Amino acid sequence: MLTLAELLRMPQVERARPLVVAGEEGLARSVRWVHTSEIFEIGPLLQGGEVLLTTGLGLVGRRPSEIATYVSNLVDRNVTALVVEIGRTFSTLPPTLLSNSTKYGLTLIELHQIVPFVEITEATHREIISREQGTKPSQSGPNNLFLEHLASGATIRSIIELANRISGEVVSYVDSAGEVVVASAEEIPTGPPSTSTEVSINGRLRGAINIFGSKKNSHQAVGVATAQSLAVLLSRSDMPVALVRREWLLSLIASPDDPEIASDIRAKAAGLELVGNTLQPVIFSGFSINDRSPLLASLASSRVGLVIDLDDCLAVISITPRERTKERARRELLEATLNSLTTSLDISLRQRLRITAGDPVTDISSLGRNMRTARSASRINELLGNSASIRYASELGAHQLLANSVPDRTLELFVDEQIGALIDADARGSRDLVGTLEALARAGFSKTIASEALGIRRQTLHNRLGKISEVLGPTALEDSERRFSLQVALVAWRLRISAAARG
Structure with a gap:
């Protein structure tokens, strides 16, 4: 197995100028696989022994408690190391990430030179697979072709298609029940295959690779290489549905x-x-x-x-x-x-x-x-x-736009400009003028619908609207452009008070 220390000494990784900043005692741990992900909720998708490469994009804007959970989830999944590229997202690591990695014992590594992650993953996957299969990377023949293909990102279909190109014959992968999962041709020849190689993972039969050649066992080496490659791929993705x-x-x-x-x-x-x-x-x-x-x-x-x-x-x-x-x-x-x-x-x-x-x-x-x-x-x-x-x-939609795109201070000034006087009037003892205006806006400025929604008589609503007009101006409830501004301000106000109540 490849160790983390050996991975850091690989030329592709050394070019990225790695620096271990936490969990140096984990350098002797083995590396089962290397993943790249910007997904914050990556923890449950990992199986243990992985090195996780990230630019840190998924951590942007996260609270300290969320980053602590992120680190503890990686530790719970027995991740070998977290590797963060410095410069693209973060100029320095978030302090909470560093402190929690130290606290939970997660090996944390900075990369100080940008090297495409694909170069690192291909090189490390090639090394991991060659060690698992006992194949030297420089070795010629089908094994090395499949090794290169696995390292660059393979699928079940692409492995079968590679076997077809090497052998020149129809190739199929059947499951343990004998049902065809993937085949290199729409029509599979009748009769038994010339070569059939079992696909098994940890002693568990997962199917077979069938090659339909003209001579028995004419492509045995291809069948073995295909079965080994498929077993490696399936073991990497063998997780619950x-x-x-x-x-x-x-x-x-x-x-x-x-x-x-x-x-x-x-x-x-x-x-x-x-x-x-x-x-x-x-x-x-x-x-x-x-x-x-x-x-x-x-x-x-x-x-x-x-x-x-x-x-x-x-x-x-x-x-x-x-x-x-x-x-x-x-x-x-x-x-x-x-x-x-x-x-x-x-x-x-x-x-x-x-x-x-x-x-x-x-x-x-x-x-x-x-x-x-x-x-x-x-x-x-x-x-x-x-x-x-x-x-x-x-x-x-308007709520999302205001919450995600407009700075808090800008929203605060806009709300104050549009309905600040009304908020002040309520604070001095008026009868929920802001709530009344909000109900009217939700009702499409229909007084009948608004009075029913508020559970008040039409005359009571009329009196409140008169008070609102006194505070905001005589045309505030009549002018369409002003109505629109008031509606936007009410949405922003509701977001502000809801956030304050929850926080």
Whole structure:
């Protein structure tokens, strides 16, 4: 096995000028594999013994407590080392990352010269695999070709296609039940293969590589190299379906336009059938750690869709037949399903739960973008304290824009300019003028709807609106441009007071 100390002495890594800043005692540990990831929630996707390369992008804006959790999760997964490139995201490491790595015993390494991560991973993977297979990197023949291919990022199909190119024959991979998983041709020759090599991992049969040559055992070396390579690949990705699904969804949210991630093949592997269906992301958030298990059980029994645990929330991909093209019909179906689900939950969980839905889509890239939007909107939904009734990300677009794009001080000045006098009037004892204006805005400035929402008589509302006009000016409730400014200010005000109440 390759040790961490040996990895740091490899030419590709030495060029990056590595510096061990914590956990030097871990240099003797073995390196099972090298991963690159900017995903903050990477911990559950690792299997132990990995070196994790990152630019630190996933740590930007994280609170000290979140970084501490990130480090402890890596230690819990028995990660060999965390390697952070200095210069692209951070000019110096976040102090909390360094202190917690020291505290938890995680080996932390800085890279002070930018070297493409792909060069480091290819070189280290080549070395790891050659040691596992007992093959020298300079050795010619099929073993070395497969070694190079594995190191540069292989898939089951690409390994079978490489075997086909080397042998010139039809090659297939069958599972332990004899069913064809991948083949190099649409039609497989009848009769037995000329060469059949078992694929096994830790003594467990995972299938066989079949090569249909003209002579028996004519391509035995290719069969052995293919089976070994496939075993290495499968052992790297041999994780529960739930984790495969989670890793794919997190990657899709981060890179929705990456054709390899946003492919139908990856979606099917995660359990999504796109043909003839419409997909809609729904985020469940706001629940406590003790609520997770009963909520997961309820979601599973309700068959509302594909459920993915993302730690800070539960994501559901609702799947409906595409012929339900009318938006109203689709909304009604989704809301009826979710209402049925929430009524079965404990009343205290229902009060805490927040449900946020994205837009319905028909392709994988759009699913990733809409899932990201829905996840962002769910945080706004939590902040606003909306009840368990479903909210749509599109309804919270202005809230997201203000929360994510406008500096706090700018928002504060804008709110003060637009409705500051009204806030002051309420502080002096007026009857909730800001709340009244907010209800009126939500009602589309319909006085009838606003009075019903507030539970007051029309005359009472009329008196309050008169007071609002006195404070803000006689045209404040009549001019369309001023109304728009007031609505934006009310959204910003609601975000501010909700954040203050939670913090």
